[in-house]
Amino acid sequence: MSYLTHLQCTTCGTRLPADSPQINICADGGILEACYDLDQIRRDVSKESIASGPSSLWRYGALLPVEDLANRVSLSEGWTPMLSAPALGATVGCSNLYIKDEGRNPSGTFKDRGAAVAVSRMRELGITTIAHNSSGNAAGSWGLYAARAGLRCVNLVPDDVLPSSLQQSVLAGAQTVMLTDQWKFSGALVADAVKTHGWFNIGTLKEPYRVEGKKTMGYEICEQLGWKLPDAVVYPTGGGLGAIAIYKGFRELMALGWVKEGPLPKLIVSQYEGCAPIVRAFQQGKDRAEIWENLDVLPGGLKSTTPPGDRAVLEILRDTGGGAYTATNDESIGAAGEIVRTEGVFPCPESATTLVALKKALTDGIVDGKATVVLLSTGSGLKSIDVFPTPEIAKTNANTPLTST
Ligand SMILES: Cc1ncc(COP(=O)(O)O)c(C=O)c1O
16 A cells, blocks of 8 residues: 655645656756655655565565555565675775675666656556666666566667667567667657647656665665665756655655664755766856757766756755765776775766775865765666776786686
8 A cells, every 4th residue: 555645846836646657847947746745654664664565675565556466566666785895995094984885786787776666656647658768777777677567668779879778678568769869869759749649748757766775775774774874975966856756755764763863864966077067057156057069988887968856956955064076087986996895885887986086075164074964876887897907917828727816
């Protein structure tokens, strides 16, 4: 059973029923949020009952929008490890550092959280075809979950899409189309196609349920810290959905009384230098981000030239006293290597931007060296193998003894 009551826009307050498919039509950067009967949840559910639930995001089923257990579409996503990172922390001067390793999810990225919950709810609401533009990771993920749910999925991807994501999408049977020129028009292309063909648009923040899946990152961070909020969260930001979702999760836990009332963790946003509309808007003190014209990023995520979550992310940044920083492509590849060498966690380059941002936030004094900080490693480096430079390695033959270097 779900305690979902209705949907409500965060800026204009428009209230919509949750028992039929709804899309976000707010032109003002508002988010159509799923709302729950938190008082009833407080009476019926406890931290202890959650702890005895499944080792997946479905342990938070009461706080998710899916009514009927039979409609859950799962590949066992979520409940990813929160690894302490003392060696990396020591090198950057952060004594309480954690890495939330989202690369352990079924498709290799955190996108699976949004896909699992939203596909489940969409199937429950009778939606049959879903469509979106995706730089790749979401395309791969939604392809897999749509296949498992028996839904039809249309993925519009860019021409530098990661081979891993492309294979996931195509092998899963999704209708996969490559946009060969300007990616900034991908959203408009999907919006037109959705109208023409009667598909359901699952693009970033177009509907309310992806956020519901991804807010479980916020729940897990707190539960894994012993039902405590961290002091700061460093998040690699594209469209903004993940950051918004994590903070929805934090707020709900506070409203339920499951974590102590107090200031929300500082949000530290990281973006590639070649697509940093949110960092630029934050530095200029603006409420909204302007379109980023000259996209120059590595293949993979963080390609959102007009982030749909700009207003909400900028609000969180300001409300929490956070910071927003860029990382060059080379810095990101270097930072991925640093994380692997020190902690053995293999992040995708998008995730490694968080380490670059953390170093800058420590230097600026935005984050204190003793603070409890969580780096979101949103995807596995295995998804991005082709993006890493080919390593130079020693070669030998069977007649030559190995030497120690
Ligand atoms: C690996 C990875 N991390 C982070 C993001 C950021 O997504 P969002 O800001 O929409 O949560 C993306 C997508 O762009 C991604 O593919």
